[in-house]
Amino acid sequence: MKNLLISSIGLTFIAFTALTSVTVSAADDKYADVKIATQALSGSVYMLTGAGGNIGVSAGEEGILIIDDQFAPLAEKISAAIGEIAKQPMKYVINTHYHGDHTGSNAYFKEVHDSTIFAHDNVRKRLESSSDHVHAALPVVTYEQGLTFHFNDDTIRVMYLPAGHTDSDSVVWFEKANVLHAGDLFFQGRFPYIDLAGGGTVEGYIANAAKLIDMLNDETKIIPGHGDLATKQDYQAALDMMQQTAKYVADKKSAGVSLTTLIDQGLDDKWQDWAWNFITEEKWITTLYTDQ
Known part of the structure; x- marks a missing residue:
């Protein structure tokens, strides 16, 4: 696969490899055992999992569109997995937000596959503001509110939702196909990460989740930013958790309970299974308390 890519793009690929070789070499061990799994969903839509944010794929006669692209060292594995779905040109990449586990392979798909990268205005602004950014990783087409693709016999609507997980x-x-890729506005079965420094807010995250749930029906398949393929009921369970824990923390804070004391007390035992290695109960309580 790699040799075929080199022969087809020549010097462009060599230049890209030279640019990223140091980063990729340093991360080889960390990602060496990661496998990209493919799951067919509905119509032309597929879901890929590996390390980082889940990837959505539209693959058909008109080409391939992907949503998010995980970490840079996984780019060739992702490309190979997509190649097993369809042998069509890789045309478009959509970034759901700016975090590196969703945008890390942007430069690869731009340089190697000549894909056009789409994202909200703030994705480009935040990526560009990083001193070590790679120009090829920046979205080429940005939008303020959203856009629509008419592609592979489907209507694919990209919608911006402000001040939730981030501001992008x-x-x-x-x-x-009746499939929603929710990006990191949905962590299936887990406490979500709300990037307060990146323009995210608890109130906005909860409002955005409620808005999206209202769009869905019981047959809708949801690709969460992280976690297994989900349903409307799963998303509702996540919303219920957020609303109840946010109210609990707000009430405690209003009563004068300090953050340290609240962390010591913890949440109701029924929320224990929502904690995970990145967003522990302590981190979730801290987010809720800080953003009240």
Whole structure:
């Protein structure tokens, strides 16, 4: 696969490899055992999992569109997995937000596959503001509110939702396939990460989740930013958790309970299974307390 890519793009690929070799070499051990798994969903839509944010794929006669692209060292594995789905040109990449586990392979798909990268205005601004950014990783087409693709016999709507996980969040709705890629506005079965420093807010995150749930029906398949393929009921369970824990923390804070004391007391035992290695109960309580 790699040799075929080199022969087809020549010096462009060599230049890209030279640019990223140090980063990739340093990360080889960390990602060496990561496998990219493919799951067919509906119509032309697929879901890929590996390390980092889940990837959505539209693959058909008109080409390939992907949503998010995980970490840079996984780019060739992702490309190979997509190649097993369809041998069509890789045309478009949509970033749901700016975090590196969703945008890390942007430069690869731009340089190697000549893909056009789409994202909200703030994705480009935040990526560009990083002193070590790679120019090829920046979105080429940006939007303020959203856009629509008419592609692979489906209508694919990209919608911006402000001040939720970050200030750059988009979700992608496949109308005919009835699939939603929610980006990191949905962590299936887990406490979510709300990037307060990146423009995210607890109130906005909860409001955005409620808005999206209202769009769905019981047959909708949801690709969460992280976690297994989900349903409307799963998303509702996550919303219920957020609303109840946010109210609990707000009430305690209003009563004068300090953050340290609240962390010591913890949440109700029924929320224990929502904690994970990145967002522990302590981190979730801290987020809720800080953003009240």
